[in-house]
Amino acid sequence: MSRISSDSLKARLLRTPLRRNILGALIGLVIVIAVLESVGPFRQGQFATMAYLGIAVGGLTVLTGLNGQLSLGHGAFMAVGAYTTALIVHDAPKLLPLPVVMLLSMLATVVVGAVVGLAAARLHGPYIAGATLALAVAVPGIASFFGDTFGGEQGLSVAQPTVPAWFADAVYFLTAHDVSSSKYLAYLGWFGLIVTFVLLGNLSASRMGRTWRAVRDDAVAAEIAGINVGRARVTAFVVSAACAGLAGSVMVMVVRLAAPSGFTLTLSLSLLTAVVLGGLGSLVGALIGAALLTFLPQTITGLGLSVGLSDLQSAQLAPFAYGLTLVLVILLAPAGLVGTIRDAWHRRRSPDAPAIHHELHPKQETMQ
């Protein structure tokens, strides 16, 4: 009897994608609170970094993994979000609550993303890569050029946010701990990440997600099935850009500075490598990729120091280890860490199913 009722409870809880995603979000929230309450300020800062990278990588994995569009310019969208936040908070730090500032930054990025997405929808493969690459190079340049508005090379500094009293009370009520500014930012980042991932999860399980995947797999066939291919591509781009804008907004509050040096091409490329490491189109993979981006360099540097290397040598070890990890994943698990596990699972369920190859470029279209 109890077996049956627990089965039907499980079935009820998991029936719709929304319920599954909310359940996952609640579990994630508990883990986030447990982790953030048990680590010190330095680790809290690292987790805040992981949160904003996770948001950006999550958005990029939707664009690249679900819709087959490659963006080398997501760092530029982060810059748009970051500078929007900095401009608002720089002049009037207490005018608007932070969540409102974050939403406004997303909106600004949505506008830029729509313009770039409209252009990208008309391009294919390497041309999208080229156009977005230009964006990644140009946007920090714009910030330097209009120095009066954007603070030039020095950038715009942002004051440490004050913790709202209700938030401090709520956390104290739940955990009996006080909330420092860095812990508040880590919470803010992870709340943002959890909400973003629930929404992205909803989308990918909805008609929109299926439309994106159909366009990725075969644009011609999708078009004759009644899908407006151009609109689907632009929508994916805008959603992805909005995530990057939110990530930039969180980032600028964590590092307390919006400067051109924070949004180099390296950032855009790191986001893409995190997508590839985790597995194209997988949100869990995006989180793993963001964790690797955040923690791997410091862990490796620490490891180097502990085996007696000099500071400089240890610091040089980190990029080497990162590159090595990337090469190994691409050689041994080309579908990414999560993608490889998922393929193995599918093969177990239907033994003759081939490995599902995750290509960066959509395959050639099958027009006869």
Next chain:
Amino acid sequence: MTPPARSNHAGPVFEMSDVAVSFGGIHALSDVSLAVAPNHVLGVIGPNGAGKTTLFNVACGFVQPNTGTLHRSGALLTRLQPHQLAGLGISRTLQGLGLFDRMTVLENVMVGADRHAGAGFFSGLLGLPQSSKEEAALRGRATAVLNELHIEQYAARFPASLPYPIRKRVALARALASEPELLLLDEPASGLSSDEMSELGELIRGLVDRMAVMLVEHHMDLVMSVCDHIVVLDFGRVIASGGPNEIRENPAVLAAYLGNEVDDESARLARTGS
């Protein structure tokens, strides 16, 4: 969810009038006129390079005619994109199948049913009940088509893992899932055995209760047995038009086939014709 629009128009489901298409200096189609009657199968045949594929591409919106008009149930169609025509009930299969390789068979067919969905971006984003209800309806519709074509056991599989005849059925299921008024079949019999082909013939005849069908096909046995009306193209022009028996005995058709390129099919056509 809106039911497919059934107009009360009594005339042809689809009409092409004086359509001409040229690529550069080459006339792919000249003055082509044809009409597909409701609940009829129209066959389009002709030697290789006669313009059959261009004709299909015009019908589904990939190629815009230089001159001439298209009508659907009496309404003029001007400069519509393929996805807009699909929304109006013109569905098509591709010679290359064009299945979505990284989506399951069920999802492939659900994409075909997309024109019956109305849930927008935000209801998907927020996971509103409307979105999941509609997904269930689409899944039901897709499953019904898989059952009709007897491929329901492959619903959870990926297309690349299936044999070619099954993949062809999946492509057909995707086109049928939209419940079109006009179904364009681009060489549906290529690569099928003779048993599978006669099964396909029965299937096509079974569809005409619900829709009109336009068929490009090389296998004359199939064309002659399923088509109510046949249009013969040669060098982009209609050289003959009529019922299967008329076409079989038409000297211009025999000349076009025998005069250009003699392959198995045209030899058989010549035998049945004489």
